[in-house]
Amino acid sequence: MTAAPLDFSALPLNEATLANLAQLGYHQMTPIQAASLPPALAGKDLIAQAQTGSGKTAAFALALLAGLNPRWFAVQALVLCPTRELADQVSAEIRRLARAQDNIKVVTLCGGVPLRGQRASLENGAHIVVGTPGRLMDHLERESLDLAGLKTLVLDEADRMLDMGFMDDIRTVVRQTPPTRQTLLFSATYPEGIASLAKDFLREPVHIEIKAQAAQVTIEQRFYEITRPQKFEAVAKLLLHFRPVNTLAFCNTKQQCKDLVDYLQQQGIDAQALYGELEQRERDQVLAQFANRSCAVLVATDVASRGLDINQLAAVINVDITPDPQVHVHRVGRTGRAGAAGLALSLATLNDMGRVGAIEVYQKMSSTWYGLDTLTPASTQPLLAPMVTLQILGGRKEKIRAGDVLGALTSAEGGPAYTREQIGKIQVTEFCTFVAVARDIAQAACAKLNAGRVKGKSVKVRLV
Ligand code: AMP
Numbered sequence: 239m240t241a242a243p244l245d246f247s248a249l250p251l252n253e254a255t256l257a258n259l260a261q262l263g264y265h266q267m268t269p270i271q272a273a274s275l276p277p278a279l280a281g282k283d284l285i286a287q288a289q290t291g292s293g294k295t296a297a298f299a300l301a302l303l304a305g306l307n308p309r310w311f312a313v314q315a316l317v318l319c320p321t322r323e324l325a326d327q328v329s330a331e332i333r334r335l336a337r338a339q340d341n342i343k344v345v346t347l348c349g350g351v352p353l354r355g356q357r358a359s360l361e362n363g364a365h366i367v368v369g370t371p372g373r374l375m376d377h378l379e380r381e382s383l384d385l386a387g388l389k390t391l392v393l394d395e396a397d398r399m400l401d402m403g404f405m406d407d408i409r410t411v412v413r414q415t416p417p418t419r420q421t422l423l424f425s426a427t428y429p430e431g432i433a434s435l436a437k438d439f440l441r442e443p444v445h446i447e448i449k450a451q452a453a454q455v456t457i458e459q460r461f462y463e464i465t466r467p468q469k470f471e472a473v474a475k476l477l478l479h480f481r482p483v484n485t486l487a488f489c490n491t492k493q494q495c496k497d498l499v500d501y502l503q504q505q506g507i508d509a510q511a512l513y514g515e516l517e518q519r520e521r522d523q524v525l526a527q528f529a530n531r532s533c534a535v536l537v538a539t540d541v542a543s544r545g546l547d548i549n550q551l552a553a554v555i556n557v558d559i560t561p562d563p564q565v566h567v568h569r570v571g572r573t574g575r576a577g578a579a580g581l582a583l584s585l586a587t588l589n590d591m592g593r594v595g596a597i598e599v600y601q602k603m604s605s606t607w608y609g610l611d612t613l614t615p616a617s618t619q620p621l622l623a624p625m626v627t628l629q630i631l632g633g634r635k636e637k638i639r640a641g642d643v644l645g646a647l648t649s650a651e652g653g654p655a656y657t658r659e660q661i662g663k664i665q666v667t668e669f670c671t672f673v674a675v676a677r678d679i680a681q682a683a684c685a686k687l688n689a690g691r692v693k694g695k696s697v698k699v700r701l702v
Contacts, residue, residue, distance in 0.1 A: 249275055251304065258338035268293035271300075273446045274422075279304055283443040284422045285436055291550075292448060294394075295331040298422045302366065302390040303332070305420070308340055311363035312387035316415070318371055318408060320398040321544060322348035322518075323525060326667075328394060329368045342366065347383070349373045350518035351668060355635070357382040371399065371407035378414055388415045396425040396432055398544070405431060412439050457574040459582045461594065461605040466587050470501040472610055473557055476583050477507055477535060477621055479613040482552035484528065487537045488569050490558040495537045498557060502535060506620025509535040512542045522667060523629070523702060530663035530674035532625040532702070540565055543572075550574075556584035559593045563600030625662045626680035627702040628687065630671040632695075638671050640664040642693040646686075647675070653686035654679075672702070 244266040246259050267275065270288040278284055278301035288294040302315040317332075319325040329346045336342040345359045347369030353376060360367075360382055367374075367383065377383035391412065393399070399408060412421075421440050425432050436443060464472050473487060489495045492513035502509040510524045510533045521542075527533040529548055538546070540560065554573045560566050566584075574580020584605075586594050598604055632638050643664050647656045660683075662674030675683045680701060687699040 244272055249300075250279055251300065252338075254338035255300070255303070255335075258335065262334060264296065268297075270294050270446070270448045271297045273448060274298070274444075275300060277444040277446075278420075278422060281305075281420055283420060283440040284424075284446060285428075285432075285440065285443045286422070286424050286446040286448075287426065287428060288424055288446075288448050289426050290395075294424050295328055296335060298392045298394070298424065299328075299332045299335045301420075301422065302392065303336055303339060303342070305389050306339070306342065306365055308342055308365065310387070311365070313360075313364055313367050313383065313385055314387055315366045315390040315392070316374075316385060316388055316411075317366070317368040317392040317394055318374070318399065318411065319368060319394045320370065320402055320404070322350060322370060323546060324395060325368045325370055332366060332368065336366075344368065347373045347377060353377070353380070353382075355668065371404040371411060374411050375407050378411065385411075385415045388419050391415055391419050391421045393421070393423045393425075393435070396423050396435065397427045397429055400429065400431040400435075402544075405435075408435065409438075457570060457580045457582050459570060459584070459603075459606065461584045461586055461607050462610055463607060464585050464587060464610060466589075468610065469557065469585060469587075470498055472585050473498060473555060474502060474505045474507060475610060475613040475615075476553075476555060477502070478505075478615040478617075480553060480581060480583075481616050481621060482581065483534070483624075484531065484548070484551055485535045485553040485555060486543065486546075486548075486551050486569075486572055487535055487555040487557050488543070488560070489537060489539060490560065492539060494558060495539060498537050502537070506622070507535060508533055508621060508623045509537055512536055512538040512546075514539060514542050516542070523627075523672075526665050526667075526672040527623075527627050527702060530625055530627060530665065530672060532623045532627040532662075532674050534621050534623040540569070548572075551580065553581040553583060556582070559584060559586050559590040559597070561593055561596075563593075563597045566597045567601060622677065624677060625674040626677050628673045628675060628680065628684050629700050629702050630673065630687065630692065631669075631698040631700075632692070633667045633669045633671050635669055636693075636695075638666055638693055638697075640666055640671075643671060643673055643687075646690055646692045647673075647683060652690035653682065656683060 270292045274286050274297045306314050325348050329344050332344050343364045344366045345364040495511040495513050499509045499511040512524050528536045551573045570582040660676040665672045
């Protein structure tokens with residue numbers, strides 16, 4: 239029997255990798271995988287235009303893993319990412335996909351954490367490095383990172399890296415890699431800077447373009463005309479009317495984010511603010527809470543929300559209309575991904591009408607207007623997230639793994655044995671671990687972990 243063209247078994251992958259893919263629930267290739275994996279596995283350079291959510295990470299991860307020699311302790315693959323959040327996600331996906339191979343070490347190198355720990359991880363031997371350009375430059379300058387053995391270089395979300403001003407850093411990093419390497423460039427758009435990078439660093443690349451999925455048509459955009467003093471109340475009304483499971487609300491300034499979060503919390507709505515000046519620790523915490531469903535509404539500025547790779551948001555709210563129509567489309571595109579229907583709600587005052595006009599021209603689409611009086615609370619219940627986050631003060635450094643935490647919570651030792659359904663996402667970071675648990679067991683689960691042991695050691699746990 240011959241394999242269907244979308245079966246992973248049509249690719250030159252080993253049995254263990256195929257079994258792992260099946261176990262991960264990757265039954266068929268996504269379009270970007272079907273288009274890029276055959277040339278990438280054949281060693282060709284690629285320029286692939288693909289969005290987040292398309293399965294692009296696995297598209298390059300499977301290729302770089304296939305070329306890796308686990309018995310050789312040298313950095314053989316390097317993935318450059320625009321942000322730390324994306325780097326963490328890419329590392330996590332590579333680790334998942336590498337489970338089938340023995341002992342592949344993936345090291346993430348991003349700013350915001352001390353260099354020393356990263357240097358120690360590199361000294362212990364890394365096969366794959368994932369990082370942001372600035373921090374990679376630091377390691378190259380300090381000679382703690384050697385790229386002489388590199389086989390595969392990936393530029394992920396290259397357009398975003400250029401937007402963030404990383405062009406020179408990227409060039410410097412790439413120049414320290416062997417010219418014999420394979421280069422895979424992924425980018426959602428293809429601006430001039432990308433063309434110039436490709437010209438300088440790619441060899442006869444195969445071009446792959448996957449048309450943006452029909453996501454746009456499944457996004458319902460609604461505009462509401464309001465007066466300025468009505469703004470916060472209108473946001474609360476929208477949230478209580480639609481009760482989306484997760485919402486990203488955009489404000490144009492940090493102060494607006496803070497003020498809105500204060501207001502929403504007073505109204506019984508689980509909201510958190512994300513803006514540029516947050517410390518890395520606070521930022522990680524907010525992002526973990528939003529990703530694991532213990533925060534229902536994230537109120538963010540555009541800059542802060544970059545690199546936030548949470549797919550399938552139920553709703554996006556434009557609390558402030560942005561002056562840049564391109565930014566509007568970017569914001570709205572965060573909902574309704576991967577075929578799920580999304581809701582994009584925009585609040586506009588009379589003063590914003592010029593901006594709305596520019597958005598209409600840019601989107602080639604006229605706006606549909608609704609009145610605030612069409613909004614009635616779907617229930618009188620507060621809008622609380624279903625989960626609560628516990629923070630364990632200990633992470634990868636202490637060799638804590640998600641399985642250890644799950645084991646501690648599901649065992650009958652030292653308290654009730656919780657079911658898998660009561661436990662959500664477990665995210666192990668360098669220094670701490672975030673565990674989402676159902677709201678009604680949060681206190682008890684926290685007490686149980688504090689009293690018991692994780693990986694044979696007692697741990698400190700707090701409710702976030
Ligand atoms: P990405 O675009 O790389 O961020 O991937 C989006 C999501 O799709 C991730 O959660 C992947 O784990 C998942 N994914 C990637 N490839 C497949 C596949 N072939 N089948 C099912 N899920 C996939």
